[in-house]
Amino acid sequence: xxxxxxxxxxxxxxxxxxxxxxxxxxxxxxxxxxxxxxxxxxxxxxxxxxxxxxxxxxxxxxxxxxxxxxxxxxxxxxxxxxxxxxxxxxxxxxxxxxxxxxxxxxxxxxxxxxxxxxxxxxxxxxxxxxxxxxxxxxxxxxxxxxxxxxxxxxxxxxxxxxxxxxxxxxxxxxxxxxxxxxxxxxxxxxxxxxxxxxxxxxxxxxxxxxxxxxxxxxxxxxxxxxxxxxxxxxxxxxxxxxxxxxxxxxxxxxxxxxxxxxxxxxxxxxxxxxxxxxxxxxxxxxxxxxxxxxxxxxxxxxxxxxxxxxxxxxxxxxxxxxxxxxxxx
Ligand SMILES: CC1(C)C(=O)N([C@H]2C=Cc3c(O)cccc32)c2nc(Nc3ccccc3)ncc21
Numbered sequence: 001x002x003x004x005x006x007x008x009x010x011x012x013x014x015x016x017x018x019x020x021x022x023x024x025x026x027x028x029x030x031x032x033x034x035x036x037x038x039x040x041x042x043x044x045x046x047x048x049x050x051x052x053x054x055x056x057x058x059x060x061x062x063x064x065x066x067x068x069x070x071x072x073x074x075x076x077x078x079x080x081x082x083x084x085x086x087x088x089x090x091x092x093x094x095x096x097x098x099x100x101x102x103x104x105x106x107x108x109x110x111x112x113x114x115x116x117x118x119x120x121x122x123x124x125x126x127x128x129x130x131x132x133x134x135x136x137x138x139x140x141x142x143x144x145x146x147x148x149x150x151x152x153x154x155x156x157x158x159x160x161x162x163x164x165x166x167x168x169x170x171x172x173x174x175x176x177x178x179x180x181x182x183x184x185x186x187x188x189x190x191x192x193x194x195x196x197x198x199x200x201x202x203x204x205x206x207x208x209x210x211x212x213x214x215x216x217x218x219x220x221x222x223x224x225x226x227x228x229x230x231x232x233x234x235x236x237x238x239x240x241x242x243x244x245x246x247x248x249x250x251x252x253x254x255x256x257x258x259x260x261x262x263x264x265x266x267x268x269x270x271x272x273x274x275x276x277x278x279x280x281x282x283x284x285x286x287x288x289x290x291x292x293x294x295x296x297x298x299x300x301x302x303x304x305x306x307x308x309x310x311x312x313x314x315x316x317x318x319x320x321x322x323x324x325x326x327x328x329x
Contacts, residue, residue: 185255
């Protein structure tokens with residue numbers, strides 16, 4: 001046993017099932033994710049490799065639950081599960097590969113989004129989360145790091161490690177998630193309802209997309225908890241009033257008063273067609289020979305050639321000014 005185990009761990013696998021393993025794209029404490037290629041179709045997949053030896057039985061139980069949850073999810077904005085391969089050493093979870101990395105990486109590298117782009121992304125995210133909630137599944141760890149992007153920049157919700165079934169009316173009590181994205185009731189360690197916790201995290205994600213920073217970001221957990229308890233966050237000047245209004249409905253401390261996913265989906269900000277950012281001003285070609293402008297300018301006492309010279313030489317003199325003012329009409 002020991003010998004074969006060492007032999008296994010020493011040799012870097014190049015194939016698993018019908019997949020050719022390529023490079024590592026993610027490494028966690030308990031799992032590694034590799035880009036792989038389905039040999040027959042050439043399709044790229046991502047394989048989460050779990051070394052079973054290093055896992056406690058409760059960890060493995062949680063993983064099997066994650067797999068069961070994923071088997072039941074079929075949505076365009078949720079990472080697909082293709083296959084599970086298992087042997088005595090390892091568990092290989094073959095999933096959809098998102099080539100655009102995650103939303104956190106995208107925001108850090110490209111800065112915050114226009115509200116139009118944020119709206120498209122947010123509609124996809126809310127659609128995926130609503131699909132889960134309708135199946136009585138809450139994610140509980142929604143954050144930009146778990147939102148992947150495919151090659152067409154569509155959202156792919158990942159990482160159902162913490163997802164769990166919720167039964168309406170019965171409260172959940174396991175603290176989990178990531179503090180800056182966590183709702184007050186989670187940080188307070190109270191018993192909580194699943195859906196409102198995900199709604200709060202959606203607010204943090206929306207804020208991050210539109211501003212490029214986190215709404216609540218205390219240096220310590222205590223300072224962060226204080227900020228979340230107060231529900232105070234900075235609203236930058238460029239945020240539209242509709243977006244501000246939507247966030248104010250999400251960042252409500254009392255989970256019973258907080259917006260539901262239906263409220264979010266029916267909010268004006270989610271429907272209105274956001275004006276693309278002010279179109280960059282395109283300098284119109286100068287029309288130095290606009291006869292009407294020239295005629296009027298001549299009538300104001302300027303000679304035709306004076307006007308022409310001053311325009312061509314960009315003399316910002318009165319002849320030029322008169323012409324430009326007329327043109328600016
Ligand atoms: C199987 C699954 C769902 C997964 O577990 N990961 C990991 C691995 C890295 C990572 C991350 O950086 C952020 C979230 C999830 C993950 C995946 N990463 C990708 N694409 C990718 C491509 C270049 C760089 C990073 C991620 N596609 C699918 C997955």
